[in-house]
Amino acid sequence: MRQFFSAFVQGRRHVLPGFRLSMAATLLWTGFLIVLPLSTLLVRPWQEGAGAVLSALHDSRMFAALWTSFSCAIMAAVCNLPFGLLLAWALARGHLPGHRLADALIDLPLALPTAVTGITLATLYGPHGWLGVPLAKLGITASYNRTGIVLALMFVGLPFMVRAIEPVLRNLPHELEEAAVLLGARPRQVFARVILAPLLPALVTGFGLSFARGVGEYGSVIFIAGNQPFRSEIAPLLIVVRLQEFDYAGATAVALILLLISLLALLLVGAMRRRLALWNEPA
Structure with missing residues (x-):
C-alpha cells in the first residue's frame, strides 16, 4: 500500500491501467465517508470553548x-x-x-x-x-x-x-x-x-x-x-x-x-x- 501511495504522489507509471484515476477516486471517497466526519467530530466539541468541554467531562x-x-x-x-x-x-x-x-x-x-x-x-x-x-x-x-x-x-x-x-x-x-x-x-x-x-x-x-x-x-x-x-x-x-x-x-x-x-x-x-x-x- 505504501508503494502504491508513493507511486500515486510521485506520478510514476504503474502496471495497473487507470491506477491514478482509481486511487484518486478511492482517496476522495474515503475522505468524504470517513476522514471528514471523524475530523468534524474531533473539532466540534471545541467550538464552544474549552470550558464547555471540561464541564462536560466532569x-x-x-x-x-x-x-x-x-x-x-x-x-x-x-x-x-x-x-x-x-x-x-x-x-x-x-x-x-x-x-x-x-x-x-x-x-x-x-x-x-x-x-x-x-x-x-x-x-x-x-x-x-x-x-x-x-x-x-x-x-x-x-x-x-x-x-x-x-x-x-x-x-x-x-x-x-x-x-x-x-x-x-x-x-x-x-x-x-x-x-x-x-x-x-x-x-x-x-x-x-x-x-x-x-x-x-x-x-x-x-x-x-x-x-x-x-x-x-x-x-x-x-x-x-x-x-x-x-x-x-x-x-x-x-x-x-x-x-x-x-x-x-x-x-x-x-x-x-x-x-x-x-x-x-x-x-x-x-x-x-x-x-x-x-x-x-x-x-
Missing part, C-alpha cells in the same frame, strides 16, 4: 454510561467466543441436516432492524416472556438491567464471531489432525495445538468486531436495558439525551470519548492479531 453520569457500554460489550464478546467457535465448527465440520438454513440464520441479526431485535428480546426475556418467567423462578432477572444489555449485544455480535472463524476452520487441513493423532497426540492436545492455535487470529478478529459492534449498538439495547442512569444507561442513549437537551458539547464529548476508546481497542486487537499470526507462521 459528568459522572457520562462516565457511568461509558462504563456500562464498554463493560457490557467486553462481556458479550467474551461470551460469544465459545458460542461462535461451536457454531462455526458445526457449520464447517458438522455436515448436519439443515446446515444451510442454520447458515442463513446466523446472519439474521445483521438483516433485522435493531428496533425489531430489541422488541423481540424484551418480549422474550421480559417479566412475562417465554424465557423471562422460568428464569425469574430461578432467581435470574434477564431484562431491564445489565444482563439484558449483554444478551442483546451477544445476539447482534454473534454473526461477526462466526464469520471470522468459519472460513479459517473450513480451510484448515484435516491432514494436520490426522498426523497429530498418528504421532500419539491426545484429543485435547490435537484441539489445543493443532486446531485452536491457527484459529487464534480469527478469534481475536471476531472478538474485536463483536466488541466494536456492541459499543455502538443502540436500537436493540434500549428496549431491554431499562435505561436507568448510573445503572443500565448506555453511552449511545446518553448522546441522544444530550442532543434532546440541546447540550451539543456534552453529546459530542461522549461521542469523542467513544471514538477514541474504540479506536484504541481496535488498534490493540489488530496488534494482537498480527502478533499471533507471526507466531503461527512456520520458521
Whole structure:
C-alpha cells in the first residue's frame, strides 16, 4: 500500500491501467465517508470553548454510561467466543441436516432492524416472556438491567464471531489432525495445538468486531436495558439525551470519548492479531 501511495504522489507509471484515476477516486471517497466526519467530530466539541468541554467531562453520569457500554460489550464478546467457535465448527465440520438454513440464520441479526431485535428480546426475556418467567423462578432477572444489555449485544455480535472463524476452520487441513493423532497426540492436545492455535487470529478478529459492534449498538439495547442512569444507561442513549437537551458539547464529548476508546481497542486487537499470526507462521 505504501508503494502504491508513493507511486500515486510521485506520478510514476504503474502496471495497473487507470491506477491514478482509481486511487484518486478511492482517496476522495474515503475522505468524504470517513476522514471528514471523524475530523468534524474531533473539532466540534471545541467550538464552544474549552470550558464547555471540561464541564462536560466532569459528568459522572457520562462516565457511568461509558462504563456500562464498554463493560457490557467486553462481556458479550467474551461470551460469544465459545458460542461462535461451536457454531462455526458445526457449520464447517458438522455436515448436519439443515446446515444451510442454520447458515442463513446466523446472519439474521445483521438483516433485522435493531428496533425489531430489541422488541423481540424484551418480549422474550421480559417479566412475562417465554424465557423471562422460568428464569425469574430461578432467581435470574434477564431484562431491564445489565444482563439484558449483554444478551442483546451477544445476539447482534454473534454473526461477526462466526464469520471470522468459519472460513479459517473450513480451510484448515484435516491432514494436520490426522498426523497429530498418528504421532500419539491426545484429543485435547490435537484441539489445543493443532486446531485452536491457527484459529487464534480469527478469534481475536471476531472478538474485536463483536466488541466494536456492541459499543455502538443502540436500537436493540434500549428496549431491554431499562435505561436507568448510573445503572443500565448506555453511552449511545446518553448522546441522544444530550442532543434532546440541546447540550451539543456534552453529546459530542461522549461521542469523542467513544471514538477514541474504540479506536484504541481496535488498534490493540489488530496488534494482537498480527502478533499471533507471526507466531503461527512456520520458521
